[in-house]
Amino acid sequence: MSLITTLARLEAVDTGRAQPLATVRHRHLTDRPLVLVPLTTAGEAGAPLGALVGTDREAPRLLAVAQPRDRDLRFAFLAELAEAVLPHIEAYADVVEPAERNETDPATGKKTKVEVELCTDAGQLIVPSRAGVEFVRLLGRSMRFRRTAEDDPDTPYPAPARVPLLGRWLTHYGERARVPGSSLLLAATDLLNRHWATGQSSLEDQHLGALLSWIAPPAGSSGAEAALRAELARDGEGQLLCPPAGPATDPDFDNRLLAPAIERYDRARTALASAEDGLAADARLGELSGAEREIRSLLARVMLPTWDAVWRGLDLLRELPEGARAEDRWTRDRWSFTAHRDRVRSGEPPQPRRDDAVTAAQKLASRETAQAQLEAQEALDDPLVLAGRRLAGEAFLATVTDVEMTYTESKRPSPRPLVTVRTDERPHLSERTKVYRSLEGKPQTAEFVRAEEEPDQDGDVLLVLRILDRMGRGKEPAPGSVPGPGDRIAWTLFEHDQRGGPKLPDPEETPWTHGGPPGADAATRAEQPDPVTSEDLL
Amino acid sequence: MLATALGSPAPFGQSQFAFMRGNAFEAKVKADGGAELLRLLYERLGGSSPAPGPEAATPDLSAAGPEGRAARTALALREATAAGGWALLDHPMLALEVAGSPAYLEPDAVVVHPDGRWTVVEIKSFPMIDASADASKVGAAARQAAVYVLALERVAAVTEGAEVGQRVLLVCPKDFSNLPTASVVDVRKQCAVTRRQLTRLTRIEDIAAGLPEGTTFDPACPSEELDAAVAAVPPAYAPECLAACELAFHCRAKSRAEGAVETLGRSVRGELGGLTTVAGVLAAAAGKEGDPADPTVVALRRAAALRAEALESAAALRAGAREAASVPGAGTPEGAATCR
Numbered sequence: 001m002s003l004i005t006t007l008a009r010l011e012a013v014d015t016g017r018a019q020p021l022a023t024v025r026h027r028h029l030t031d032r033p034l035v036l037v038p039l040t041t042a043g044e045a046g047a048p049l050g051a052l053v054g055t056d057r058e059a060p061r062l063l064a065v066a067q068p069r070d071r072d073l074r075f076a077f078l079a080e081l082a083e084a085v086l087p088h089i090e091a092y093a094d095v096v097e098p099a100e101r102n103e104t105d106p107a108t109g110k111k112t113k114v115e116v117e118l119c120t121d122a123g124q125l126i127v128p129s130r131a132g133v134e135f136v137r138l139l140g141r142s143m144r145f146r147r148t149a150e151d152d153p154d155t156p157y158p159a160p161a162r163v164p165l166l167g168r169w170l171t172h173y174g175e176r177a178r179v180p181g182s183s184l185l186l187a188a189t190d191l192l193n194r195h196w197a198t199g200q201s202s203l204e205d206q207h208l209g210a211l212l213s214w215i216a217p218p219a220g221s222s223g224a225e226a227a228l229r230a231e232l233a234r235d236g237e238g239q240l241l242c243p244p245a246g247p248a249t250d251p252d253f254d255n256r257l258l259a260p261a262i263e264r265y266d267r268a269r270t271a272l273a274s275a276e277d278g279l280a281a282d283a284r285l286g287e288l289s290g291a292e293r294e295i296r297s298l299l300a301r302v303m304l305p306t307w308d309a310v311w312r313g314l315d316l317l318r319e320l321p322e323g324a325r326a327e328d329r330w331t332r333d334r335w336s337f338t339a340h341r342d343r344v345r346s347g348e349p350p351q352p353r354r355d356d357a358v359t360a361a362q363k364l365a366s367r368e369t370a371q372a373q374l375e376a377q378e379a380l381d382d383p384l385v386l387a388g389r390r391l392a393g394e395a396f397l398a399t400v401t402d403v404e405m406t407y408t409e410s411k412r413p414s415p416r417p418l419v420t421v422r423t424d425e426r427p428h429l430s431e432r433t434k435v436y437r438s439l440e441g442k443p444q445t446a447e448f449v450r451a452e453e454e455p456d457q458d459g460d461v462l463l464v465l466r467i468l469d470r471m472g473r474g475k476e477p478a479p480g481s482v483p484g485p486g487d488r489i490a491w492t493l494f495e496h497d498q499r500g501g502p503k504l505p506d507p508e509e510t511p512w513t514h515g516g517p518p519g520a521d522a523a524t525r526a527e528q529p530d531p532v533t534s535e536d537l538l
Numbered sequence: 539m540l541a542t543a544l545g546s547p548a549p550f551g552q553s554q555f556a557f558m559r560g561n562a563f564e565a566k567v568k569a570d571g572g573a574e575l576l577r578l579l580y581e582r583l584g585g586s587s588p589a590p591g592p593e594a595a596t597p598d599l600s601a602a603g604p605e606g607r608a609a610r611t612a613l614a615l616r617e618a619t620a621a622g623g624w625a626l627l628d629h630p631m632l633a634l635e636v637a638g639s640p641a642y643l644e645p646d647a648v649v650v651h652p653d654g655r656w657t658v659v660e661i662k663s664f665p666m667i668d669a670s671a672d673a674s675k676v677g678a679a680a681r682q683a684a685v686y687v688l689a690l691e692r693v694a695a696v697t698e699g700a701e702v703g704q705r706v707l708l709v710c711p712k713d714f715s716n717l718p719t720a721s722v723v724d725v726r727k728q729c730a731v732t733r734r735q736l737t738r739l740t741r742i743e744d745i746a747a748g749l750p751e752g753t754t755f756d757p758a759c760p761s762e763e764l765d766a767a768v769a770a771v772p773p774a775y776a777p778e779c780l781a782a783c784e785l786a787f788h789c790r791a792k793s794r795a796e797g798a799v800e801t802l803g804r805s806v807r808g809e810l811g812g813l814t815t816v817a818g819v820l821a822a823a824a825g826k827e828g829d830p831a832d833p834t835v836v837a838l839r840r841a842a843a844l845r846a847e848a849l850e851s852a853a854a855l856r857a858g859a860r861e862a863a864s865v866p867g868a869g870t871p872e873g874a875a876t877c878r
Contacts (some may be wrong), residue, residue: 004841006809007823009802013794013816023852043556045665046714068555141667142714201777201803224794232787251551259554321856353668383851387844391837530713 004388005197013199016222018214022195023384025320028183028330033124033314034088035060037306038135039299040247041068042254046142048077049249050299053084057311060304064296066265071157078143079160086162089123089169093341096120122330122337125173125185126314128208128245128306133187135247137174143167144350145529155529168350172340175351179367181329181374184337188313189245195320199224207231208309209242215316243302245309250302257298265291323381329374357514358507365504373498380438386490390425395492398423398463400483406466407475415477417467420452424459427493435465435491439481443496444470465491542757550784560663564646567661567709567718571596572626572647578720579649579657579707587624587652594624599631604642607631612693618650619700625650632689638741645686649707654699658686658706666710666719676723679708684728688736704729745771776804810834 008019032055039049050064061084065077099118102111127133144167146159173185193205198214204227205211213226221229230242239257240250249258268288275281355363378385379395389395398421407413429435429448436443445468452462472478483489508517567575576590595618601610611630618625627648633640647659660683664675683706694700704726712719753767768788775789775798783789793801797816800807811834813819822828823842828835 003809003837004845006802006806007819007838007841007845009806010799010816010819010823013797013802014820020849023849023856041555042553043559043663045667045711138667199802201801203777203780203803249553251553251556254553254555255551321859383848384845387841387848391841391844530715 002388002392004391008197009199012197012214012223016199016224017217018196018198018223020195020384021197022320022378022382024323024326024382025317026194026323026326026378026381027181027186027191027317028124028322028326028333029314029317030121030124032088033126034085035126035307035310035314036085036132036136037128037245037303037310038132038139038247039249039303040135042249042251044068045138047074048081048139048247050077050296050303051081052300052303052307053081055088057307060307062296062300062303064292064299066292066295067262067269075157075160075163078139078163078166081139082160082162082166085125086166086169092119092121092123092337096338117338119334119338119341122184122334124183126191126310127185127187128310129189129206130187131247132245133174133177133185136170136177136185140167140169140171140174141353144171145353147529164350165344168344169340171351172336175363176333176336179336180371181377182333182336182370183326183330184333188310191317192313195317198227200227204231208245208306208313212309212312212316216312239302242305242309245306246303253298253302258295261291261295261298265295267291323378325377325381329377332370356507356518357510358504361504361514369498372494376492376494376496376498379492379494380496389492389494393426393428394494395490396423396425396427397488397490398425400485400487400489401462402485403482413475415467415471415475415482417471417477417482418449419446419465419467419483421463421465421489421491422460423463424461426461427491429463429493433493434495435493436496437489437491438496439470442470444481446491556663563663563711563716563718564661566716568626568628568647572628574718575647575659575709576624576626576649578709578718579659582707582720582722583651583657583703583705585651585653585655590624594626595621596626596628599627599629604631604633608633608642612697615648615650615656615690615693615700616697619654619656619697622652622654624652632686632693634685634689634692634736636736637739637745638743643686643689645683648686648690651703655701655703656690656694657703658683658690659709660706661709661718664710665713666721667713669719669721671708671710671721676708680706680723680725681728681732683708683723684725684732687725687729688732774800776800777802778804810838813838 005021008021012019034053034055035057037052037060039051041047041049047068048065049068050062052060052062054060063077063080063084065073067073096117097120099116100113101116103114104111125136127136143159143163146164146167147155148161148164149155149158150161151164152158176182177185177187189206189208189211192208192211192215193202196215198205198211200210200214207227207230209230210227213230214223217223217226233241234252235241237256238252240252243253244250265288268284268291272281272284272288275284379389380386386395390397400419401422402420404418404420406416406418408416427435429451431448431450433448435446435448437446438444446465447468449464449466452464455461467477467482471481505511510517571592571594573592576594580587580589597614597618599607599610599614601607608631611627611632614625614627614630618627627650629644629646630648632643632645634643635641645658646661649657649659651657660679662675662679664672687702687704687706690702694702705722705724707720708723709718709720711717749767749770753770755764755767757764759767768785769792773785773789773792775786775793777790779786779789790801797818799810799814799816799819807814810819811832813822813828813834818827819838822835823838825839828838830836
C-alpha cells in the first residue's frame with residue numbers, strides 16, 4: 001500500500017465513509033454483464049450447491065442442487081448452468097468486425113498483416129468475490145475433460161451435452177482473469193477495492209457486504225457501524241443478515257437449516273423409491289418436490305442479498321466515467337475472447353491440465369507486460385493515480401518556462417529542442433534519464449539534461465529536458481509537437497507503452513533446463529478425462 | 539464463550555458437511571491398517587527401506603487422560619523404533635511446552651520407518667487438483683505439522699536410534715475424487731520459525747504475575763468486569779487475528795476505539811513511523827501537528843497535498859465535462875487535462 005492509499009484509508013476511518021482511490025473507472029463494464037453468484041458444498045471440491053445467474057437484476061435464474069452428493073443432480077445443475085451461461089457467451093461470438101493482425105510467416109520469417117475477425121464485444125462475467133473467480137476456474141477444470149455420450153458412447157457417467165464446452169469457456173475466463181487489467185471475468189470486491197479506500201484492512205475488504213457498507217452506508221449510520229452489522233448481525237434464527245458472498249456458506253446455515261432440509265429430501269426420496277402403488281407414489285412425489293422447493297428457497301435466501309450487492313456495486317461503479325484507456329484494455333479482452341472462440345470452433349482439444357514450459361513462460365511474460373501497461377495507463381487516465389506516482393518520484397508536473405531550438409549535428413539536422421520547465425517536485429532524475437509525456441494519445445520522449453539551479457524560495461527547481469521524437473520528418477518540428485512557454489505538462493519516468501520481452505522458443509525447442517521438448521505422448525495424455533470412480537465424492 | 543460474554547462472539551464454526559467429509563476421508567486413508575497410507579508414504583519417502591507389507595505394526599495407543607496417552611505414545615514410538623520395522627501410529631498424543639505450560643497435540647498419524655526415522659502425516663480434506671493445492675491451506679497444514687515435528691523431537695531426543703523427519707507427508711483427495719494422493723512438504727522453515735516463537739513467548743506465569751490480584755476470566759462475571767480483566771492483558775491486534783482468534787472481534791473493537799493504525803494492517807504501521815493513531819496521522823498530514831523535520835511527516839503532507847490537488851482537478855474536470863455535454867459540439871479533450 002502506498003502512503004497516499006494509506007492516507008485515504010485513514011481519512012475513511014475519520015469520516016466513516018470510504019474515500020475515492022480513483023477519479024475514473026479503470027475497468028470496462030459492458031452494457032449487459034452476466035452476474036454469477038455461486039455456492040459450493042463445504043468440504044467438497046467439485047460439488048456446487050446452487051447459483052444465481054443472469055443479466056437482468058430483477059430476474060435472476062436460480063439453480064440448485066437438492067443433494068450435492070448425487071452425481072445426476074450435479075450434472076443436471078451443470079447442464080442448466082451451461083444453458084444459462086453459454087447463450088450469453090455465444091451471443092457475442094458471431095458479431096464481428098474485420099481487423100488486422102501481425103503474423104510471422106513461418107517460411108520466410110517476415111511479418112505480414114492478416115485479415116481476421118474480431119468480436120465487436122465480448123461476454124462479461126461478474127462474480128461477487130475473488131473466491132468466486134477461483135470457483136469459476138475450479139468449475140472449468142472439473143468440466144472441461146468430461147466426455148459426453150456423443151464424444152464416447154462407452155464413457156461411464158456421460159456428462160450432459162454442453163457441459164465440457166462450458167468447462168472450456170470458464171477455464172478461459174478464469175485464466176484471463178489472471179491478466180492484470182483484464183475485464184472478462186471480474187470480482188465485485190476487486191472492482192470496488194480498486195476505486196475506493198475503506199476504513200478497514202484489505203483482509204476485511206474481501207467481505208462484499210462490509211465493503212459496500214463503507215462505500216454507501218445506509219442513512220444515519222457510519223461505514224464502520226454498517227460494516228460491523230454486515231459482518232456479524234444475525235436474525236432470530238441465528239442466521240447472518242448478510243450471508244457470505246460465497247462460494248462458501250456460513251457453517252451455521254449449513255448445520256441449522258440446510259442439513260435438516262437435505263435430510264428431509266433424502267427421506268422423501270427413499271420413501272418415493274419404496275412406494276408400492278401409484279397413489280402412494282403420487283403423494284410421496286409431492287413430498288419430494290416440497291422438500292426440493294424448501295432447499296431451493298433456502299439457497300435463494302442466502303444468495304439473493306449477494307446478488308443485490310453485486311448489482312449495487314456495479315451501479316456505484318457506473319457512476320464513475322470510464323478511463324480513456326480502459327477501452328484499449330477491453331479490446332485486448334475482445335482479442336482474447338475471439339481467439340478462444342476460434343480455438344473452440346477449429347476443434348482444438350481443451351486446455352491442458354498443466355501448461356508446457358514455453359506456454360507458461362509466455363503467459364508470465366504477457367502478464368508482466370500487462371501489469372506494467374496497466375500501471376502506466378491508470379496513471380495517465382487518472383490524476384489521483386498519477387499523484388501516487390508523483391509522490392514516489394516517478395512522475396512530475398511542470399510548467400514550461402523556456403524553449404530553445406537546437407539541432408542534431410548530422411547532414412540532415414533534426415530538431416532537438418531544449419525545454420526548460422519549472423516544478424516543485426523532486427523526480428528521481430539523473431543525466432539522460434528518459435521522460436515521457438502524452439501527445440495526442442501517443443508518448444513523446446525527452447531526456448533529462450540538467451537541473452538549472454538550486455531551489456528558489458518557493459522550493460521550485462528549473463529542469464532542462466531535450467525532446468527527442470514525434471516532431472515529424474522536417475528540419476522544423478511539426479506544429480504542436482513542441483510545448484510552448486506556460487504549458488503545464490505531466491511527465492512520467494515510466495514508459496507509456498510496454499513492449500514484450502524477447503521472443504520465446506517454439507515448444508519443440510524447449511531447452512533441457514525447462515524439461516526439454518514435450519514428449520510424443522504429451523498431446524494424448526493431456527486430453528484424458530479424469531478417471532471416474534464409483535464413489536467420486538463422499 | 540469468553541468472546542460471547544464480552545459481546546463480540548466469534549464467527550467460527552465448522553459445517554457438518556465439511557466435518558463429515560473430513561472424517562470419511564481420513565477413515566478411508568487409514569483403512570486396512572493404513573495400507574494405502576503406508577503405500578503413499580513409501581512411494582514418496584521410502585528411501586532404501588524395504589516396502590511396508592501387511593506386517594506393519596499399528597500399536598494400540600489408548601490410555602486414560604492426555605498424559606497417559608502421551609506416555610503410551612512415547613513408549614510405542616520407542617518400541618517401534620527398536621523393532622526396526624514399519625509402524626503406523628494412529629492419532630498419537632504428543633506434549634509440547636508452550637509458554638511454560640504443557641499443550642497436548644494429536645497429529646493424524648506418525649509413521650516409524652525401519653531405519654528409525656519418524657514421519658508426521660497430515661490428512662486434509664481439501665483437494666489436490668492436478669498435483670497442486672490451495673497455497674494458503676498447504677501453508678497452514680505445514681505450520682501445523684511443524685509443531686508436531688517439534689513435539690516429536692522432544693521424544694526422539696530420549697529415544698535411541700530415532701530421528702524426526704523434517705519432511706512431512708500431506709495426504710489429500712486427488713482432483714475431484716475421494717482417492718487419496720500425497721505430497722511431501724518440507725517444514726524446516728516452519729519448524730525454525732515455530733521454535734523461535736516458542737522461545738520468545740512470555741511465560742504464562744509471568745503474564746499471570748502481572749495481572750491484578752483476583753482477576754478472573756470466568757464468562758459468568760459481569761461484562762464490565764470481564765472487559766477490565768481482558769484489558770489487563772495487553773493485546774497486539776492485527777487484522778490477521780480475525781482468521782485465527784476467538785477474541786479478535788473484541789480486540790478489533792478496542793483497537794479501533796483507540797484509533798490505532800494497525801487496524802488497517804501491519805504494514806501501515808511501518809509506513810507511518812512514529813505516528814500510531816489515526817487522529818495523529820491526519821493532524822500531521824493537515825499540518826496541524828508533527829515535527830516538520832520528520833521525514834514521515836514531510837511525506838504525509840506532500841501526499842495529502844497531492845491527493846487534494848488531484849481530487850480537485852478531477853472534480854473541476856467533471857464539472858467542465860458536464861457543461862460541455864450541455865453545449866452540443868464542444869467535446870472534452872482526450873484524457874485528463876493535467877496529463878497533456
